[in-house]
Structure formats: structure tokens, C-alpha cells
Amino acid sequence: HAKRSGGNTFEVFADKMAIQYEHELHLRNKLQKAIEQREFEVYYQPYVSARGQRIIGAEALVRWPQPDGSFISPAEFIPIAEQTGQIVPLSKLIMRAAIADLAKWQVGKNFTLSINLSVKQFQRENIIGTVSELAQEYQVPLQQLQFELTESVMVEDAQKVFRELAELRTIGCRVAIDDFGTGFSSLSYLSRLPIDTLKIDREFSQSIFTDPASPTICKAITDMAHGLNKMVIVEGIETPEQADFFMRQGCMGLQGFLFYKPMPFDEFDKTLAAETTQHE
Ligand code: C2E
Ligand code: MG
Ligand code: MG
Ligand code: MG
Numbered sequence: 339h340a341k342r343s344g345g346n347t348f349e350v351f352a353d354k355m356a357i358q359y360e361h362e363l364h365l366r367n368k369l370q371k372a373i374e375q376r377e378f379e380v381y382y383q384p385y386v387s388a389r390g391q392r393i394i395g396a397e398a399l400v401r402w403p404q405p406d407g408s409f410i411s412p413a414e415f416i417p418i419a420e421q422t423g424q425i426v427p428l429s430k431l432i433m434r435a436a437i438a439d440l441a442k443w444q445v446g447k448n449f450t451l452s453i454n455l456s457v458k459q460f461q462r463e464n465i466i467g468t469v470s471e472l473a474q475e476y477q478v479p480l481q482q483l484q485f486e487l488t489e490s491v492m493v494e495d496a497q498k499v500f501r502e503l504a505e506l507r508t509i510g511c512r513v514a515i516d517d518f519g520t521g522f523s524s525l526s527y528l529s530r531l532p533i534d535t536l537k538i539d540r541e542f543s544q545s546i547f548t549d550p551a552s553p554t555i556c557k558a559i560t561d562m563a564h565g566l567n568k569m570v571i572v573e574g575i576e577t578p579e580q581a582d583f584f585m586r587q588g589c590m591g592l593q594g595f596l597f598y599k600p601m602p603f604d605e606f607d608k609t610l611a612a613e614t615t616q617h618e
Pocket of ligand 2: 397454486516
């Protein structure tokens with residue numbers, strides 16, 4: 339009996355693996371066509387200054403629209419694109435679209451456009467070259483670009499990544515560590531990282547009133563960042579109480595549904611125009 343049920347468990351497991359594998363294979367092929375056909379859109383989520391709560395920048399977030407009007411989440415296809423290397427051509431499309439859009443908005447010179455980068459891009463692509471060429475082509479100041487990387491970037495080829503990050507800063511761009519606190523990077527690492535900004539992951543910001551450890555962790559991260567002369571942007575802010583907590587911590591920027599959701603180009607354009615009028 340035991341043997342038989344064990345066999346069944348294995349079969350169920352094997353079936354699940356097969357289904358998962360097929361799903362990924364399907365997505366991978368679909369992704370390839372979508373890259374060739376340029377089926378992607380870029381949405382923008384504005385972030386605001388903690389003090390005045392005015393827009394100081396926006397993060398570019400890729401969207402993959404489907405014929406039925408739905409979207410496949412980047413959380414689902416970005417990891418696959420990273421595995422296959424498709425992230426390199428995909429990121430080029432996103433970067434081009436985002437920089438072209440930036441050139442069209444009426445924004446001040448202190449406005450920052452944040453673009454997410456993956457570790458694969460450092461291994462397979464000349465990022466500095468791509469960034470400088472696109473900025474040149476669209477006449478966008480390099481000072482308006484910020485690149486977000488997760489801590490996982492630090493794991494492989496750290497020296498090469500460090501050099502390229504430093505170079506991105508040398509040409510005028512800013513560098514941010516994304517989802518900070520969820521990865522494995524050591525604190526001594528942080529002090530040597532050539533970065534300007536630290537983004538606190540929403541796992542922490544959203545649990546400050548529910549997880550007793552969370553406010554302590556957030557305070558420690560913020561104090562450390564400020565002590566090392568880094569700016570802090572907090573993501574996933576959904577309530578005024580959360581915003582208030584991080585404002586009191588002296589964080590520079592706040593991002594989250596409380597302020598704005600990610601939106602397409604036109605809507606962001608209108609949002610910027612409305613904000614300008616409101617403050618005139
Ligand atoms: P991320 O870079 O940490 O981006 C923030 C994610 O949090 C976005 O999800 C955003 O929509 C979501 N978010 C922002 N504010 C709130 C909030 O108040 N509440 C909640 N519940 N969520 C909030 P999204 O757009 O689904 O992207 C997921 C992840 O996919 C991103 O996390 C990033 O790691 C990756 N990603 C998205 N676009 C790109 C891209 O163009 N290139 C690369 N390499 N990765 C990307
Ligand atoms: Mg990000
Ligand atoms: Mg993030
Ligand atoms: Mg995140």
C-alpha cells in the first residue's frame with residue numbers, strides 16, 4: 339500500500355513538473371515572438387518627495403499586453419527572460435521606449451527616470467554603450483537616468499559589476515539598489531557599493547504596523563543608508579500612516595499606490611501637466 343501511494347505521489351509531482359516545464363517552454367516561445375514583434379508597453383509609476391509629496395521621478399515598468407486585454411505580469415516573464423538571455427534584447431526595447439518617452443515629457447532637470455536592469459545585461463551587454471547611445475540619440479541628459487538593480491547582481495562577477503556601476507555614475511547616471519533587505523548582501527558590501535540610492539522593499543514598508551520587527555529593520559536600514567550618504571526611496575506605500583513613518587525617518591522618496599499606480603505614457607503626461615498647474 340505504502341509503496342503504491344508513494345508511486346502516486348511521485349507521479350503527481352512528475353506531472354506538476356511536466357506542466358510547469360511546458361508552461362515555461364510555451365512562454366519562452368511566445369516571448370521570442372513578442373520581442374520580435376515589439377509587443378511590449380512601458381508603464382510609469384511616479385514617485386514623490388517625502389516632504390512636499392511632489393513628483394520627483396518615475397520608474398519604468400514593462401507591460402506585456404495580451405489579445406484579451408489582460409497583461410502577463412513581469413514577475414512571471416522577467417525571470418524566464420533572465421534564464422534564456424532574452425532579457426538582453428527585451429531590455430533594449432524597454433530602455434529605448436523609456437528614454438524616447440522621457441524626451442517627450444515636460445519635466446524639470448531634477449526629474450529622474452528609473453530603469454530596472456538585470457544581472458545578465460552586465461554579463462552579455464555593453465550597458466554603458468547602450469545607455470550613452472540612447473541618451474545621445476534622444477537628447478536626454480544622463481543625469482536624469484537612474485538604474486535599479488537587485489542585490490542578486492552582486493553575487494556573480496561582483497568586480498565587473500562594481501566597475502560598470504561606477505562607470506554609469508561617472509557618465510552622470512544614478513544607481514539604486516532595488517528591493518533592499520530581501521537579498522543576501524552583507525552590510526560591509528553596502529558601504530563599498532558604488533550606488534546613490536537604496537530602495538526599501540515593500541515587504542518591509544507594508545509590514546511596519548503588523549510585524550513588530552519591521553519598524554526596527556526599517557529604521558536601521560534608513561539610518562545606515564543616510565550615514566553612508568545614500569538616498570532612500572521606499573516602495574509599496576499604500577497608507578498615509580506608512581508614508582508618515584518613512585517621512586519621519588527622513589527618507590527622500592516615496593513610491594506606492596497611495597500616490598500613484600503604474601500608468602501608460604499618456605496618463606503620466608496628463609498627471610505631470612495636472613501637477614504643474616496645481617502648484618502654479
Ligand atoms: P520592482 O522593480 O521592485 O517594481 C516595483 C513593483 O511593485 C511593480 O510591480 C509595481 O507595480 C509594484 N508596486 C508599486 N507600488 C506598489 C504598492 O503600493 N503596492 C503593491 N502591492 N505593489 C506596488 P510590477 O510592475 O509587477 O513589476 C514587478 C517586478 O518585475 C519589478 O519589481 C521588477 O523587478 C521587474 N520588472 C518590471 N519591469 C522591468 C523591466 O523593465 N526590466 C527588468 N529587468 N525588470 C522589470
Ligand atoms: Mg525596480
Ligand atoms: Mg523594487
Ligand atoms: Mg520589488
